[in-house]
Amino acid sequence: MDFGLKDKVALVTGAGSPIGFGRATVLTLAKEGCDIIANDINGEEAEQAAAEVRALGRRAIAVKADVTKSAEVNDMVKKGLAEFGKIDILVNNAGHAFGHGPFAEQDEDDWDKDINLNLKAAMLCSKAVLPNMLERNWGKIINISSGAAKRGGPFVEAYGAAKSGVGGFTKSLAISVAAQGINVNCIAPAIAVTNFIGGKMTPGVERMIEEIPQKRATVPQDVANMVAFLASDVSSHVVGQMYSVDGGSTVTS
Amino acid sequence: MDFGLKDKVAIVTGAGSQIGFGKAIALTLAKEGCDIVAADKDLEGAEKTAAEVKASGRKAIAVKVDIRNSDEVNEMVSTTLEEFGKIDILVNNAGTPGMVPPTSEEAWDINVNVNFKGTWYVTNAVIPHMRERKSGKIVNFSSGVARSGMGGLYAAAKEAVIGLTKAWSRELGPSGINVNAIAPGMGDTGFQVIVRATPEQKENFKKSVPMRRLTTPRDIANTVAFLVSDVSSDITGQTIQVDGGDFMV
Numbered sequence: 001m002d003f004g005l006k007d008k009v010a011l012v013t014g015a016g017s018p019i020g021f022g023r024a025t026v027l028t029l030a031k032e033g034c035d036i037i038a039n040d041i042n043g044e045e046a047e048q049a050a051a052e053v054r055a056l057g058r059r060a061i062a063v064k065a066d067v068t069k070s071a072e073v074n075d076m077v078k079k080g081l082a083e084f085g086k087i088d089i090l091v092n093n094a095g096h097a098f099g100h101g102p103f104a105e106q107d108e109d110d111w112d113k114d115i116n117l118n119l120k121a122a123m124l125c126s127k128a129v130l131p132n133m134l135e136r137n138w139g140k141i142i143n144i145s146s147g148a149a150k151r152g153g154p155f156v157e158a159y160g161a162a163k164s165g166v167g168g169f170t171k172s173l174a175i176s177v178a179a180q181g182i183n184v185n186c187i188a189p190a191i192a193v194t195n196f197i198g199g200k201m202t203p204g205v206e207r208m209i210e211e212i213p214q215k216r217a218t219v220p221q222d223v224a225n226m227v228a229f230l231a232s233d234v235s236s237h238v239v240g241q242m243y244s245v246d247g248g249s250t251v252t253s
Numbered sequence: 254m255d256f257g258l259k260d261k262v263a264i265v266t267g268a269g270s271q272i273g274f275g276k277a278i279a280l281t282l283a284k285e286g287c288d289i290v291a292a293d294k295d296l297e298g299a300e301k302t303a304a305e306v307k308a309s310g311r312k313a314i315a316v317k318v319d320i321r322n323s324d325e326v327n328e329m330v331s332t333t334l335e336e337f338g339k340i341d342i343l344v345n346n347a348g349t350p351g352m353v354p355p356t357s358e359e360a361w362d363i364n365v366n367v368n369f370k371g372t373w374y375v376t377n378a379v380i381p382h383m384r385e386r387k388s389g390k391i392v393n394f395s396s397g398v399a400r401s402g403m404g405g406l407y408a409a410a411k412e413a414v415i416g417l418t419k420a421w422s423r424e425l426g427p428s429g430i431n432v433n434a435i436a437p438g439m440g441d442t443g444f445q446v447i448v449r450a451t452p453e454q455k456e457n458f459k460k461s462v463p464m465r466r467l468t469t470p471r472d473i474a475n476t477v478a479f480l481v482s483d484v485s486s487d488i489t490g491q492t493i494q495v496d497g498g499d500f501m502v
Contacts, residue, residue, distance in 0.1 A: 175463045213426030
């Protein structure tokens with residue numbers, strides 16, 4: 001199916017990790033014809049992502065930025081607009097769970113880090129790109145939530161709260177801008193063997209996979225495919241939804 | 254994006270209406286390379302849809318079936334297997350709100366037996382075949398009203414479809430079968446609620462939806478194509494709202 005994404009410009013945060021959702025997303029969008037602004041806090045890896053996009057024949061720039069800092073976010077968006085003249089698609093993919101161990105022993109700092117990266121960053125980036133989208137009455141914002149938003153998990157209180165927050169943010173922003181031609185949706189993946197879990201399969205993760213109806217972990221391509229669908233006009237009637245891409249692991253919630 | 258649907262065989266129930274979701278689904282899947290079984294209780298409508306599929310270059314047959322009747326359903330499945338040798342995709346699109354007195358037996362018969370039991374019959378009839386081949390895609394039809402409850406028995410039956418979707422996804426996930434549902438918004442189709450609405454009611458409804466428009470058959474067909482492809486193979490047990498933001502669950 002033609003997704004009609006040729007010559008669209010997509011900003012993807014957290015696109016650096018070679019084994020992450022963001023990297024698969026930029027490559028998939030590039031294959032569909034998008035030019036890419038590849039963001040990461042790790043500048044070198046962002047450059048690698050941009051180079052891989054260019055190897056596919058699309059334009060790309062890498063922007064190193066900490067998406068929890070509004071000055072860096074605004075600067076990133078300025079650079080993107082200077083290079084491409086527009087931003088059609090924003091994928092708020094950067095995320096991580098910092099808090100570990102029993103809740104009572106977690107630091108307040110862990111809480112702030114989780115909320116800032118997983119929730120506040122989505123707000124900052126959306127705010128920064130929206131004026132350009134509103135000017136043109138066309139835009140797609142795709143937030144990455146998590147199965148943790150739906151069913152929770154041990155020791156990820158702040159992360160779960162942030163990812164639930166992403167769901168709520170998605171709904172309200174979606175309602176605010178739907179009539180202006182902008183779609184806002186989010187995706188809730190299951191566990192995946194990315195940097196999120198140290199990039200390695202562990203016995204704990206194997207047990208989690210055993211409980212998934214499909215008996216497999218989410219792979220970055222699963223998420224990238226859903227992003228491409230939601231970024232296209234093929235799904236233009238989908239508004240404010242949280243799509244689980246998780247092999248059925250949250251059908252109970 | 255290549256959905257990899259070339260030469261897949263899809264049964265689409267309720268494919269007879271010329272303005273409904275089913276026909277758009279059949280044509281969209283055919284465009285992606287599927288051969289189509291256009292099923293409907295209205296054979297003439299199903300034949301028209303099948304003819305359009307054939308005109309687009311894919312194989313198609315029309316089958317008359319009342320999905321409330323398990324014999325007819327089983328017959329449809331055998332006919333499909335005789336004709337195409339396999340079933341890759343089932344789209345349980347047939348449904349109706351049955352505009353009859355809400356407390357009548359007839360209301361139960363139409364709402365529950367078409368929307369819920371019919372989906373159960375058709376799916377049961379294809380599951381053994383899909384299990385054997387360890388692959389298959391099933392898309393059920395729920396409705397926005399399942400979420401809101403605004404629609405009596407129809408809403409209840411469509412909520413029940415969500416339950417079946419979840420149960421089947423668990424049961425069939427290990428066999429490589431994806432089961433999902435779509436909950437469309439109000440469509441500008443032959444759906445009686447909208448046919449009987451005054452222009453003013455229609456406008457008011459549109460104003461209440463964030464996207465300010467009704468759901469089109471094309472919206473639904475696109476999402477069906479995505480869900481029946483391996484591109485979305487990690488998605489199962491979900492009920493996907495395609496409704497311009499009318500409901501956000």
